[in-house]
Amino acid sequence: MITSSKRTPLTYLVHATVLFLVIMWTIPTAGLFISSIRDKDQLSVSGWWTALSTSTQQLVTRANDPSTQTLEGGLYLIQGNIFDGAPGEVTKFGSSSLKPDAFDVGTKVELKRGQTLQVMKNGDYTFASPTEWKGSRSSRIFYTAETPPRFTLDNYREVLSAEGLGQSFINSLTVTIPATIIPILVAAFAAYALAWMSFPGRALLLAAVVGLLVVPLQMSLIPLLKSYNLIGEFFGVGSKTYVGIWLAHTGFGLPLAIYLLRNYIAGLPSEIIESARVDGASDFDIFRKIVLPLSFPALASFAIFQFLWVWNDLLIAMVFLGNDAEHLVLTGQLRELLGSRGGNWEILTASAFITIIIPVCVFFGLQRYLVRGLLAGSVK
Structure with a gap:
């Protein structure tokens, strides 16, 4: 006997809501793209929605x-x-x-x-x-x-032919890749310890990690930079180095990484962990051979967020690397193209699409793990 499933009004409401949200998120992106290929004289006097009219x-x-x-x-x-x-x-x-x-x-x-x-x-x-x-x-x-x-494509040609763009692209990769890998490695060890190892003060440490999630980045920049400069002077290391920005992004990304990975690792079946311990496996063996392979969805989902944050960052890069051409990142280089008054809108729109090429590739390469990683620990 075949029964036909009847959709409820709530189902239609959910679908309509999702469609509305998708459209609302797509409209600004479409407007940005249309603006990036418009003539700069027309762009300066009319909005992108008038692109097809005289x-x-x-x-x-x-x-x-x-x-x-x-x-x-x-x-x-x-x-x-x-x-x-x-x-x-x-x-x-x-x-x-x-x-x-x-x-x-x-x-x-x-x-x-x-x-x-x-x-x-x-x-x-x-x-x-x-x-x-x-x-x-x-x-x-x-x-x-x-x-x-x-x-026209002149806006893209102007951005891509700008002096120093290639070096700034390499600088951004030099900053982003280590600043994504380092917090993942540190957070994975910490998350396993908070999830499956018993030691005094574990609950307080977990509460401290959750509390650090709400600390504004801007409030911690000055004390962090002062501490880094003092350490650099003590060891005779210059302040404008990649190590400093790697450590800064690691510190800012660790709370979310530890919280996300801890929830996922704590949700793994306890039978697997206990069986490995009965067989004589150490905590490091369990972490390396069992937990890490099973935690790849959570690792990939955090990697997406961390990569996007670091790649699009300008504030931390300007604080820890400065504004010299040797260390200028891509976002800083594109900002220089805007002019002293920031009025070159055609440069801004084309630059926006150039900067998202790498993050889009990373997102689509890892997006199938994103939902599984975000839902980590929400159900048993």
């Missing part, structure tokens, strides 16, 4: 160099095209920044010393003068233009 912009450009002038009918002419071959239509133009849209296209405007300016709808312009144009500085043209959607 945009109206008030712009300024300089005419061709006076050395290009020609003599026709007793007038010296400087001619060219505002768009320089790109698509677009001029709707208004002007000769000063005070009135950038004072004249309609096609109008011949009188300038000083008998000079005239005429701008056509397709962007063609003509400066005319009864006397020869002097100097090397060309005149400016203010105009309002309607430009169709324009997409």
Whole structure:
């Protein structure tokens, strides 16, 4: 007998909620990607949701160099095209920044010393003068233009061709890989001890680990840096070294690592551990041959989080490595490309997608272990 399962309203509500959350998380990412391939002039005046519509912009450009002038009918002419071959239509133009849209296209405007300016709808312009144009500085043209959607990869080319980007990429890998492996190794030993070894104060240690999860990173940076500098002076080691940032990321990542791994290891079947002890296996043998292989989902899930945190970090890298080109990480190098005022949005959007390439590869390589690792110890 075949029975048909009837979905309850709660099931539809759950599916709708999940779909809504997925869309809400996807929209910003899609907007960031669209912005990264838009023309920088259009990106500066309109949002990514207008990427497929014609945009109206008030712009300024300089005419061709006076050395290009020609003599026709007793007038010296400087001619060219505002768009320089790109698509677009001029709707208004002007000769000063005070009135950038004072004249309609096609109008011949009188300038000083008998000079005239005429701008056509397709962007063609003509400066005319009864006397020869002097100097090397060309005149400016203010105009309002309607430009169709324009997409380009120039933003990515500018970022990828930036000087020092390759070195900063290597620096980020040099920081991230050890800062991910070291806390996993330390936390695995500590988690096994807190889960299966009996010793005085174990509960207090576990409570201390949980308490350290809520300590803000920013509050501990100054005392940590001072302690590291004192140790470095004592041993004659410079402060701007990779060892310092490895230890800093290890310290900040250990509480979550120990808590996560301890929950998983404590949930392993006790029969396996007891059988190994009956057979004469030491705690180290049990940890190495039984616990570690069975704990790979938890190890992989923490590795994903730790790798993402360290790879995207800028604050700790600036504190412990500084801003010199030899040790500058990828996030620091991309920040330098933004300019002194941080106004190059096209660089920011393209940089965001370049920086996520490695973390995305790590995530998809280990994501099948993520859910199992996060649910560690939640059920028996």
